[in-house]
Amino acid sequence: MISKLPFFFHFTLGMTMNDTQRIVMTGIGLTAPNGNNLSEFRNALLNCQSGVKHAEIRYMGQQVAGLCDFDEFKYQSKKLRRRGTRAGSISIYCANEAIADSALPWSDIDKSMVGVYLGITEHGNVETENEIYDMHQNNLDWKLWSPHHNPRTVANSPAGEVTLNLNITGPHYTLGSACAGGNVGIIQGVQQLLLGEVDVALVGGVSESPQTFGIFAAFAAQGALAHHEDASKASRPMDKNRNGIAISEGGCIYVLERLSDAKKRNAKIYAEIVGYAINSDATDFVNPNSERQVQCMHKAIKRAGLKVSDIDIVNMHATGTGAGDISESRAVRDAFADSDRTYVNFTKGHIGHCMGAAGALELAGNLPSFVDGVVHPGMNVTELDPDCAIKNLVFNEPKHIGEVNYILNNSFGMLGINSALIVKKYTA
C-alpha cells in the first residue's frame, strides 16, 4: 500500500520539502469564554482573566461553566440560527472570522476546493435533550418532536452549517475524537491538503457542551465536576486542591493552505504545521495512560524531524481532574526529560474545558509567543500538586523566554485517544 501513496508521504514533515508540501496557518477565528478573537483571548491568558462563571443548568441549578458571548447574528440570520445548533452557530462565527483574518479573496475562491474539517467531542446531546425535555413538559406528546432534530443531530452538522453559510461545495465532515477533537480537525486538514483533495481547509474544533445538563451530571457522577464558590477559581489544573472539570463551550477555526498558495498572495502566516501524531491507549474508557501519551508526543517530534530539546513550549491538556493531570504531568516529565529549555503551560484554568474546541483554542492562545517570546501562564494554582511538578512549568505569571520556534500542543480524550501537534514559527 505504502508504495502506492503519493511520494511526499515518504518525507518527514519538517524536512526539506517544496512549498506545495508545507502547510501553513493563515487565518484564525475563535470564540472562547474569555475572548472573541485572538487578541482578546491572548490578553486574557496573559492577564489570568477567567471566563468561567456560574450558570443555571437544567435540573442541577447553579454550576460553573464557560459560556461564550460572541454575536451570533454577525454572520447568520435569526431564522437560520433558530433552525441550526449552537455548535453550528459557533462554527459559522469562527469560520467567517478566520476567512476575514486570512484576507483570502473569498469571492474568487473555487468553493469546490474548500474543505471543512471540525473536531467534536460529541454532537447531538443538546438537541436530543431539549426535545425530550419539551416532550416531557407536554404530556409525552411525541408529535411535538421537531422535524429539525435529524439535521441538527447528524454528526456532520456543525461543519455542514459552515458550508451552508459560506456556500462551500467541497467536502465537509466532523471528526469525532472526544477532547482531542481540536487537534484532530487540524491534522485532518493537513492530510487533505497534502493529498490535494482541497486547496483551502477550514479546520479546528467546536463545542456546545454546556448547553446540555447531561454532561454536567455525568462528570458529577464521576466525581469530576469542578466546583468553587468563586467560579473563576473553579478550574484549577495542577493545583493540589483541584476538584474536576469546568465544562465550557467554544470554537476555533484556522485557515490552512499550502505554503505555495499562501506565498502567491502574500498571506500573513501564523505558523507552519510540522508534526503531529494520534494514538490510542487501548487501556481504559476514561483513565489515561501516560506511557501512550509519551509515545504520542515522541511520534509527533520524530515526524517533525526534531529532538525534544527543540520544543520551546508544551501546552498541556491538563483538565483539572485528579488522575488526568498526574498522568499527563508524568508523561511530560518523561517525554522531555532530555530537555532543560522546554517550558510547559496549560490553559483550562482560564477557560475551563472547551471539549472539542480545546485543542484548537489552546494552540491559538500560544501562537502569539512566536512574536512576543512570552509563555502565557496557567492560572489558579494556589498550591502546586507535587505529583504535577514539571520542570519549567509556567503558572500564575507569564514568562518571557525569548525566541520561540516550536510549540507542541497536547489534546487527549476519553476512550484513550491522544494527539500531539507541533507548529513552527514560519521562516521562508
Place this chain on the structure above:
Amino acid sequence: MTAANVRQIVLDIISDIAPDEDVSTLDDSKSLREQLDLDSMDFLDIVMELRKRHKVEVPQEDYPKLATLESCVSYLSPKFA
C-alpha cells in the same frame, strides 16, 4: 375567540419562526410563502407550535389551508372556538 385573536396567534408563531421578517405589512389574501422567506420546514414548525402552544392539531391533508393568513384564520377559528 375572535378572528383577530386567531390572526394574532398565527402572526406570533410566524414571528418566532421567521424572526428576521417584518410581519406587520402582510397582505392577508396573498400566499405567506410569496411574502415571506418560508419553506416547507417552516410550515411544519407552524403546525408544531399550534399543537404545542394551543393544543390545536392540523392533519397533514389540511396543510394547504395554511397558505394565506386569511385561510389560516378561516381554517383555525373553529378549532379555537
